[in-house]
Amino acid sequence: MNKPSQKSPWIWIPSLYMTEGIPYIVIIVVSVIMYKKLGISNSDIGLYTSLLYLPWVIKPIWSPIVDLFGTKRKWFLSMQFILSLVFFEVGLSTAGNQFFFITLAFFWMGAFASATNDIASDGMYLIALKPEQQSFFVGLRGTFYRIGMITGQGLIVMVAGYLETSLGDNSKAWSYTMTLVALLMLMLTFINSLATPKVEETAEKRAREASFGKVFSTFFTKKNIGISLAFVLLYRLGESQLVKMASPFLLEDRQTGGLGLSTSEVGFLYGTIGVIALLLGGILGGIAISRHGLGKWMIPMALSLNLPNLLYIGLAHFQPENILFAGTVVVIEQFGYGFGFAAYMIFLIYLAEGLFKTSHYALATGFMAMGMMFPGMISGYIQEWLGYTGFFIWVGIAMIPALAIAASVKYPKEFGKKIN
Secondary structure (H helix, E strand, O other): OEOOOOOOHHHHHHHHHHHHHHHHHHHHHHHHHHHHHOOOOHHHHHHHHHHHHHHHHHHHHOHHHHHHOOOHHHHHHHHHHHHHHHHHHHHHOOOOOOHHHHHHHHHHHHHHHHHHHHHHHHHHHHHHOOHHHHHHHHHHHHHHHHHHHHHHHHHHHHHHHHHHHHHOOHHHHHHHHHHHHHHHHHHHHHHHHHHOOOOEOOOHHHHHHOOHHHHHHHHHOOOOHHHHHHHHHHOOHHHHHHHHHHHHHHHOOHHHOOOOOOHHHHHHHHHHHHHHHHHHHHHHHHHHHHHHOHHHHHHHHHHHHHHHHHHHHHHHHHOOOOHHHHHHHHHHHHHHHHHHHHHHHHHHHHHOOOOOHHHHHHHHHHHHHHHHHHHHHHHHHHHHHHHHHHHHHHHHHHHHHHHHHHHHOOOOOOOOOOOO
């Protein structure tokens, strides 16, 4: 039996979801920058760091262990502490001839710990909040997850760049940077130990009543599971390809079809005004669903996520020189993504409803990762074949299945609505 949470979600959701976002972005994105600055070839970086995605794709395999044994709080605090040790070891290992494979091994450990931390943290969110709270706080949850990612991709990289310049030694610079990441993770782990509620007495009853087979079978025998999984896989079909090619398009020379922006200009668009628009869209999306329910907002939010992608067709065709045009498109697209993604997250929560909601949510997000991974893998080939204008037209066509299935997917019309 779960105890009702006595601690305000406004206290523990921000730190918990920052601690989800930071290790993910450091392992997946910041590692690429670090290896590039330490002299690793692009082919090795592409091959080995891409494999670091795998734990997030296959995390449903061990999610029943998190669901059936121990408490979510013990799981995520343990994983966060392990992540602190992982980043500390990476910091100690940046020097030496074998640093690449040694640090890569630690990043692999960190990837599994981070994926497990995601399972347990999401489980805490699902069991500590009532359904109407889940829909209301989905915007805050997404906001602080993205703040964690911004901290990793922005502030941490800026610190590394400053240390590279001041020390004149990239190995030392990244050693100190990763040590700082370890200390940051340790601080957040301590904060989470104080802030998060103790809502589970024991998991022994669940362990006695269930098995791995039952956890998986109860997910795949849910009502309308086929169309629900099709929705999870297809809702972001267009966006999953756009997200891979948008930055290359903005950076590409005008002679080859791009806009010819500098790296700093692209960083400004996505790291400042784009982030503000994204966060605002996510918060408003969560509030809208909590007031009116998922039934009212599913189609508008599907349109919000997909229609702004069409604006890239105009950018590719006219190639405007003024950065204001690209900035306007990025703001509209990021706001629409944040607003439309709220419906998607609430649907995943709905799909996970039941006795094993932690494992079922991990399964749902595993399918979400699959829906992003495979289209993204082929997006570059499609762009090279069609050119940028043709590619963005294809992205527009790819939204049709998402809109069609959003109109036909089955869910309680009032799901997510706050009941007064």
